[in-house]
Amino acid sequence: MIRLGFIAEDMSDVGVMREITGKVLPAGSFGTRHFVGQGCGRLKRKCRVWAEQLLQKGCTHIVVVHDLDDEIEKDLRHLLERAMKGVGGKGALILIPIYEIEAWLLTDGMAIKEVFSLQKEPKIPKNPESISDPKGSLEELVWRAQKKRYINTVHNESIAAAARLSQLEQCISFRPYPEFLRKALPKKARAAGSRG
Amino acid sequence: MITNIEVVNYRTCLRTKFAPHPQLSVLIGPNGSGKTNLLHAITILKQLSTEARFGRGPQDVPTVSSRITVTFALAGTEVRLLADVKTFSDENNRDVIIYSRQRWHLPGITPPRRPLTIPLVAALYAHGSARQQALFGHDFVYWSQRNAMAVQAIPREAWSLVRSVAEFLSQMQYYSASQFTNPARTAVSFEIEEGEGLPRRQRLSGHSAFLSDLYTQRNRADSGYSQFLDIVGPKGLHLIDHIEFQEIPTSSINYSVQVGGKVVQQTRAKMLIVPQLTVGKQTLSPNQLSEGTFRTLALIFYLTTQPSTLILLEEPEVCVHHGLLNSILGVVKVHSREKQIILSSHSEFVLDHVAPENVFSVSFRQDRGTEVKGIASSLSRSALEALREYLRTEGNLGEYWRSGGLDE
Numbered sequence: 324m325i326r327l328g329f330i331a332e333d334m335s336d337v338g339v340m341r342e343i344t345g346k347v348l349p350a351g352s353f354g355t356r357h358f359v360g361q362g363c364g365r366l367k368r369k370c371r372v373w374a375e376q377l378l379q380k381g382c383t384h385i386v387v388v389h390d391l392d393d394e395i396e397k398d399l400r401h402l403l404e405r406a407m408k409g410v411g412g413k414g415a416l417i418l419i420p421i422y423e424i425e426a427w428l429l430t431d432g433m434a435i436k437e438v439f440s441l442q443k444e445p446k447i448p449k450n451p452e453s454i455s456d457p458k459g460s461l462e463e464l465v466w467r468a469q470k471k472r473y474i475n476t477v478h479n480e481s482i483a484a485a486a487r488l489s490q491l492e493q494c495i496s497f498r499p500y501p502e503f504l505r506k507a508l509p510k511k512a513r514a515a516g517s518r519g
Numbered sequence: 520m521i522t523n524i525e526v527v528n529y530r531t532c533l534r535t536k537f538a539p540h541p542q543l544s545v546l547i548g549p550n551g552s553g554k555t556n557l558l559h560a561i562t563i564l565k566q567l568s569t570e571a572r573f574g575r576g577p578q579d580v581p582t583v584s585s586r587i588t589v590t591f592a593l594a595g596t597e598v599r600l601l602a603d604v605k606t607f608s609d610e611n612n613r614d615v616i617i618y619s620r621q622r623w624h625l626p627g628i629t630p631p632r633r634p635l636t637i638p639l640v641a642a643l644y645a646h647g648s649a650r651q652q653a654l655f656g657h658d659f660v661y662w663s664q665r666n667a668m669a670v671q672a673i674p675r676e677a678w679s680l681v682r683s684v685a686e687f688l689s690q691m692q693y694y695s696a697s698q699f700t701n702p703a704r705t706a707v708s709f710e711i712e713e714g715e716g717l718p719r720r721q722r723l724s725g726h727s728a729f730l731s732d733l734y735t736q737r738n739r740a741d742s743g744y745s746q747f748l749d750i751v752g753p754k755g756l757h758l759i760d761h762i763e764f765q766e767i768p769t770s771s772i773n774y775s776v777q778v779g780g781k782v783v784q785q786t787r788a789k790m791l792i793v794p795q796l797t798v799g800k801q802t803l804s805p806n807q808l809s810e811g812t813f814r815t816l817a818l819i820f821y822l823t824t825q826p827s828t829l830i831l832l833e834e835p836e837v838c839v840h841h842g843l844l845n846s847i848l849g850v851v852k853v854h855s856r857e858k859q860i861i862l863s864s865h866s867e868f869v870l871d872h873v874a875p876e877n878v879f880s881v882s883f884r885q886d887r888g889t890e891v892k893g894i895a896s897s898l899s900r901s902a903l904e905a906l907r908e909y910l911r912t913e914g915n916l917g918e919y920w921r922s923g924g925l926d927e
Contacts, residue, residue: 334842361871362915394911438754462853472746472823474755476849481754
């Protein structure tokens with residue numbers, strides 16, 4: 324059993340991560356716990372102690388999710404890696420969605436169509452990670468499609484649940500996550516997965 | 520939208536100035552500092568736009584004379600209203616206006632020191648139908664007869680500007696902290712009379728009014744209701760799975776006796792409406808919902824479906840789990856781009872989700888009364904940059920507040 328500890332900015336990010344995890348790992352093979360910063364400042368300051376807490380609570384792997392926003396990726400990664408250095412556990416991953424986690428959700432028009440019961444699949448941007456305001460872009464896309472209202476704290480989890488892994492993997496900042504999860508699987512389970 | 524407001528001599532507001540954010544303003548401050556009083560003062564403006572009070576009312580109650588000066592931004596034009604009101608508080612602590620005068624500074628129309636008197640209701644209905652005018656009948660006739668000459672002299676552009684403000688104010692919505700709490704009080708059904716077109720809502724208030732509004736909105740079949748369901752339904756917050764309204768036709772018979780003894784029988788067609796909410800496998804009456812769920816449903820319904828331009832919201836955190844509060848704040852923030860929203864809060868969590876420029880600190884001093892300071896505007900440029908850096912790297916606005924960072 325893999326026990327994942329998420330450290331994220333808010334609960335909707337945790338919800339997205341849980342849904343995506345279920346697409347990679349077999350049902351019942353993982354459990355999750357979390358800490359949320361309700362903003363990025365607190366996440367940065369607290370991520371080490373939260374990671375330690377999560378390990379104490381039985382988590383085997385830690386995943387830190389921090390939107391890039393208007394920061395410099397190299398600097399942000401360096402800062403988070405430094406904070407997480409020597410934390411322990413079986414593995415840790417730092418994910419920095421570019422520029423926001425909503426860029427991942429913008430990759431799957433079918434998922435958006437399903438969640439908002441749109442009549443047709445909305446036209447999604449070719450490279451969501453090049454959009455500096457993916458949240459705003461998603462909001463506009465849903466509104467333009469059928470005058471429906473997208474609210475990130477309400478709908479992100481449902482879009483993630485409906486999204487296809489192959490679409491999400493279009494985002495460079497997302498790709499390390501499925502790989503990390505597969506590696507985290509015990510060898511037996513991995514072999515069973517590859518046979519299946 | 521309101522760009523500036525000054526409240527003089529209203530409860531704790533001795534001379535309170537407030538320049539709200541164009542989108543979202545969050546008022547924070549200790550109990551008794553005057554947050555609610557400031558919001559109540561703003562709601563008086565709505566009363567002025569929907570009720571006509573021109574010098575009538577009881578003479579034997581203790582009254583207070585207040586002045587509310589408001590600057591509105593209307594498509595690039597700044598309009599200033601000076602509203603003098605005489606009020607008393609009724610047994611429910613509601614303001615009853617017994618006299619009011621509304622004067623206007625209108626750019627390019629009124630000379631700088633000579634404001635023009637136009638009641639808000641007059642602007643709304645003066646060019647309306649006879650039926651609309653009859654809505655405030657005697658008051659309008661009284662005012663327009665007394666000011667017949669002055670009314671003739673008011674330029675058409677002035678009417679138009681004042682009407683825009685009156686429309687803005689009449690659509691204002693106010694939700695108190697206690698509104699929609701204790702759903703156990705909710706009736707399991709309500710009755711409507713068959714009117715022309717849509718069923719006419721009877722005089723309902725509070726929880727039942729919400730259910731009636733929900734029913735009416737569903738029957739309208741516009742996008743507002745489906746947006747509401749998108750948010751609260753299974754693909755959104757999943758507070759409920761489904762809402763159904765059972766409609767049971769009923770009737771009542773009234774008898775009246777005319778002169779000469781003729782008895783007239785009147786049959787009125789009515790409908791008993793029974794709201795039912797499906798949550799998982801359970802079908803519940805509204806009074807079986809939890810307090811937080813009921814309040815969240817009501818707040819989200821009104822935020823998403825009503826055409827209001829200004830929303831005053833007191834303590835959205837009351838009865839609500841922080842996970843749900845996060846979602847309510849998401850709804851508030853999205854709607855604040857189209858509607859000006861002013862909310863008061865005691866919650867650090869709320870502060871964590873807004874920027875410093877949205878936060879206003881409210882304080883009270885015996886000699887000065889209630890004072891409001893914008894957090895961002897009261898800091899120097901370097902102090903504000905230091906705060907932003909703190910929020911980027913160290914902590915949240917809520918804990919900064921709790922730790923005394925926003926205290927004087």
